[in-house]
Amino acid sequence: xxxxxxxxxxxxxxIGLGIWATKKSQSVADFFVAGRSVNVFWNxxxxxxxxxxxxxxxxxxxxxxxxxxxxxxYPVGYAAGYLFLLLFIAGPLRRFGAYTIPDFAEGRFHSxxxxxxxxxxxxxxxxxxxxxxxxxxxxxxLGIFAPIFPGWQYWYGIAIVGSVITFxxxxxxxxxxxxxxxxxxxVKVFAISVPFFIVSAFLGSYTKPISNAVAEPxxxxxxxxxxxxxxGKAVAPNxxxxxxxxxxxxVKFEEDSVLxxxxxxxxxxxxDVFDAxxxxxxxxxxxxxNEKSKxxxxxxxxxxxxxxxxxxxxxxKKSKASLKFEFEKPAKIRITAPLSQxxxxxxxxxxxGNEKWVSPYGxxxxxxxxxxxxxxxxxxxxxxxxxxxxxxxVRFYTNPDGKSAKRTTLWVMVMLGGFYVFTxxxxxxxxxxxxxxxxxxxxxxxIIKLPSMLSDPTLGHILGGITAAGAFAAFMSTFSGLxxxxxxxxxxxxxxxxxxxxSSADDRKNAFKYAAVGVGVISMxxxxxxxxxxxxxMVGWAFxxxxxSYFPLLLLGSWWRGxxxxxxxxxxxxxxxxxxxxxxxxxxxxxxxxxxxVSPLMRSLMEQPAIWGVPLSITLMVVISKMxxxxxxxxxxxxxxxxxxxxxxxxxxxxxx
Amino acid sequence: MDQHKAxxxxxxxxxxxxxxxxxxxxxxxxxxxxxxxxxxxLPELAKTQVAGFTLTWLxxxxxxxxxxxxxxxxxxxxxxxxxxxxxxxxxx
Numbered sequence: 001x002x003x004x005x006x007x008x009x010x011x012x013x014x015i016g017l018g019i020w021a022t023k024k025s026q027s028v029a030d031f032f033v034a035g036r037s038v039n040v041f042w043n044x045x046x047x048x049x050x051x052x053x054x055x056x057x058x059x060x061x062x063x064x065x066x067x068x069x070x071x072x073x074y075p076v077g078y079a080a081g082y083l084f085l086l087l088f089i090a091g092p093l094r095r096f097g098a099y100t101i102p103d104f105a106e107g108r109f110h111s112x113x114x115x116x117x118x119x120x121x122x123x124x125x126x127x128x129x130x131x132x133x134x135x136x137x138x139x140x141x142l143g144i145f146a147p148i149f150p151g152w153q154y155w156y157g158i159a160i161v162g163s164v165i166t167f168x169x170x171x172x173x174x175x176x177x178x179x180x181x182x183x184x185x186x187v188k189v190f191a192i193s194v195p196f197f198i199v200s201a202f203l204g205s206y207t208k209p210i211s212n213a214v215a216e217p218x219x220x221x222x223x224x225x226x227x228x229x230x231x232g233k234a235v236a237p238n239x240x241x242x243x244x245x246x247x248x249x250x251v252k253f254e255e256d257s258v259l260x261x262x263x264x265x266x267x268x269x270x271x272d273v274f275d276a277x278x279x280x281x282x283x284x285x286x287x288x289x290n291e292k293s294k295x296x297x298x299x300x301x302x303x304x305x306x307x308x309x310x311x312x313x314x315x316x317k318k319s320k321a322s323l324k325f326e327f328e329k330p331a332k333i334r335i336t337a338p339l340s341q342x343x344x345x346x347x348x349x350x351x352x353g354n355e356k357w358v359s360p361y362g363x364x365x366x367x368x369x370x371x372x373x374x375x376x377x378x379x380x381x382x383x384x385x386x387x388x389x390x391x392x393x394v395r396f397y398t399n400p401d402g403k404s405a406k407r408t409t410l411w412v413m414v415m416l417g418g419f420y421v422f423t424x425x426x427x428x429x430x431x432x433x434x435x436x437x438x439x440x441x442x443x444x445x446x447i448i449k450l451p452s453m454l455s456d457p458t459l460g461h462i463l464g465g466i467t468a469a470g471a472f473a474a475f476m477s478t479f480s481g482l483x484x485x486x487x488x489x490x491x492x493x494x495x496x497x498x499x500x501x502x503s504s505a506d507d508r509k510n511a512f513k514y515a516a517v518g519v520g521v522i523s524m525x526x527x528x529x530x531x532x533x534x535x536x537x538m539v540g541w542a543f544x545x546x547x548x549s550y551f552p553l554l555l556l557g558s559w560w561r562g563x564x565x566x567x568x569x570x571x572x573x574x575x576x577x578x579x580x581x582x583x584x585x586x587x588x589x590x591x592x593x594x595x596x597x598v599s600p601l602m603r604s605l606m607e608q609p610a611i612w613g614v615p616l617s618i619t620l621m622v623v624i625s626k627m628x629x630x631x632x633x634x635x636x637x638x639x640x641x642x643x644x645x646x647x648x649x650x651x652x653x654x655x656x657x
Numbered sequence: 658m659d660q661h662k663a664x665x666x667x668x669x670x671x672x673x674x675x676x677x678x679x680x681x682x683x684x685x686x687x688x689x690x691x692x693x694x695x696x697x698x699l700p701e702l703a704k705t706q707v708a709g710f711t712l713t714w715l716x717x718x719x720x721x722x723x724x725x726x727x728x729x730x731x732x733x734x735x736x737x738x739x740x741x742x743x744x745x746x747x748x749x
Binding site: 211 | 660663664666667668670671674675678681682685689690693696697700703704706708709710711713714717718719721722723725726728729730732733736737740741743744747748
């Protein structure tokens with residue numbers, strides 16, 4: 001109930017602030033770029049507010065809890081990516097004086113055709129980025145409100161967040177959301193920091209799980225025998241229960257359930273020798289079950305006893321394995337151990353051991369067997385991808401000049417760092433205080449659920465309400481930014497420059513409103529499709545595509561005279577689309593829509609395409625530009641002056657002032 | 658402004674600015690490339706305990722953020738100085 005109050009407060013606060021700001025937003029320039037009058041501090045708050053998405057607020061802490069050290073690259077990459085943006089792009093982009101990236105693409109090369117390609121990427125990246133926001137909204141609503149209102153469903157959250165923001169954006173445009181997003185940055189920082197200090201004072205410190213893990217490398221968190229809600233195969237693979245191979249586990253079914261499959265975990269490699277017979281027994285009933293059971297109906301009150309067994313690999317290495325259950329439908333279970341083992345507490349299923357969690361090259365990066373490659377590819381995607389997100393880049397036009405664009409970026413880095421430094425704290429504390437989230441595949445909700453572990457339930461509800469409000473602020477602000485940039489692309493680039501170039505400013509303002517409603521509805525529908533995908537994974541896709549398309553365009557477009565429209569367009573299209581195809585294929589394989597055997601190396605390269613996508617895009621840009629060198633714009637030096645000369649010299653030119 | 662003068666001015670200006678950007682980027686990239694290498698080849702060093710953290714966790718999870726702030730404020734100061742120099746040269 002208290003949680004609901006906090007979420008209502010943030011939702012109505014957003015609507016109210018949006019309406020108030022709209023009254024102050026009248027001109028067309030206000031609509032698209034907030035009249036370029038936003039000062040450094042507020043603009044930095046707004047950029048940070050827009051950037052800190054569901055993935056940042058919930059997903060990063062969850063990833064760190066689940067994967068440990070390797071996942072630290074996410075918050076670092078998300079924040080540090082701005083350094084590249086600052087060093088190479090922020091100043092020139094603002095000085096060039098265009099409204100959108102498609103404006104830049106056309107203006108820099110005098111090529112209307114290039115505008116169309118650039119617009120399509122605004123939409124690609126935008127829709128890829130809205131899907132995880134929607135997923136986050138749906139999940140939070142389900143997680144917090146389903147216990148209070150049993151009928152609440154995933155799509156309720158999508159409907160609430162989607163319509164509030166669409167309404168706000170359609171009414172107020174950029175100015176309406178600038179102030180809203182700036183406020184939401186401060187809401188999010190408050191919501192991630194203050195509750196942490198309080199929760200941590202009761203439950204334990206940031207470093208405790210880390211020093212524990214170093215002291216006991218073989219340790220695995222133990223879970224209490226409380227009821228665990230498992231998810232069904234609609235969210236596969238997040239419906240799996242991989243029992244620990246460190247000890248015996250007793251799984252009691254609290255209701256009639258169906259197991260889609262039981263299998264050996266970790267998955268046996270060719271040549272492995274093991275004997276799993278007798279590893280699973282139904283206690284006190286005659287249920288026929290073994291390590292290969294499929295579509296097994298398990299009646300209520302069944303107790304399954306699972307014991308680990310030895311595996312001998314081809315090269316003579318001995319290891320332990322256990323079994324993995326996959327649930328057909330959502331189910332309630334209770335996990336314990338024989339009293340002789342850790343006083344009846346079971347090792348947390350799905351949890352990595354201490355050493356793997358605390359050390360580099362753990363479960364996240366080594367899952368395909370190429371941890372170093374995976375790590376570097378992830379770093380490239382995050383660092384270059386930040387500099388290629390259209391909804392962030394469009395914000396740089398709201399600075400009055402290049403100098404303030406750079407100062408804004410510096411402030412953004414400080415604000416983002418101040419936020420992200422808390423995400424590992426939650427992830428680490430989650431491992432220590434709430435390992436049950438490993439079993440239920442619920443690490444994404446660490447920040448929302450941890451306060452409920454406090455012994456004072458009222459304090460727990462209040463803090464949980466604050467973190468839930470922070471999560472809502474996160475989806476709302478990121479979604480509004482995406483909606484503005486995508487609606488802007490429709491109204492300004494597609495309608496205003498391609499369909500009806502003679503349209504008046506008011507026509508375009510109306511087109512923006514219709515586009516906002518249309519894009520909002522499509523985003524909500526897309527959100528319904530992605531319930532089963534990981535939030536952070538989906539955001540990773542948007543980054544990888546941005547890194548291989550916009551980042552090379554902006555980097556070379558700002559600094560290399562020899563770049564031609566053909567070169568830039570080819571590099572961007574091929575690099576961006578190849579990354580997109582690699583990612584979508586991986587996703588289809590994972591979801592078993594596509595049966596394709598790929599080698600582990602190939603798999604790593606497809607899952608994290610930035611390590612070849614970015615160089616591919618840059619190489620193509622350089623090679624094709626050299627081949628079409630005659631097409632280098634004749635006024636390229638004037639362009640360079642526009643991009644780089646301080647405003648005082650009078651070479652910059654605004655597209656619409 | 659004629660093309661010749663534009664070419665000369667833009668090249669002179671960009672050279673200064675790019676030099677600054679590249680030197681900051683070089684430091685940043687060497688950290689991004691270097692830390693995974695330390696983790697790979699010097700795991701014992703990476704695991705050293707410092708204030709409850711492992712050294713590598715302390716660097717990546719905590720110190721990395723202020724480090725990027727230092728680099729960026731250094732860059733912003735530098736770039737504003739370069740801009741001021743160019744304005745002074747061109748308007749005298």
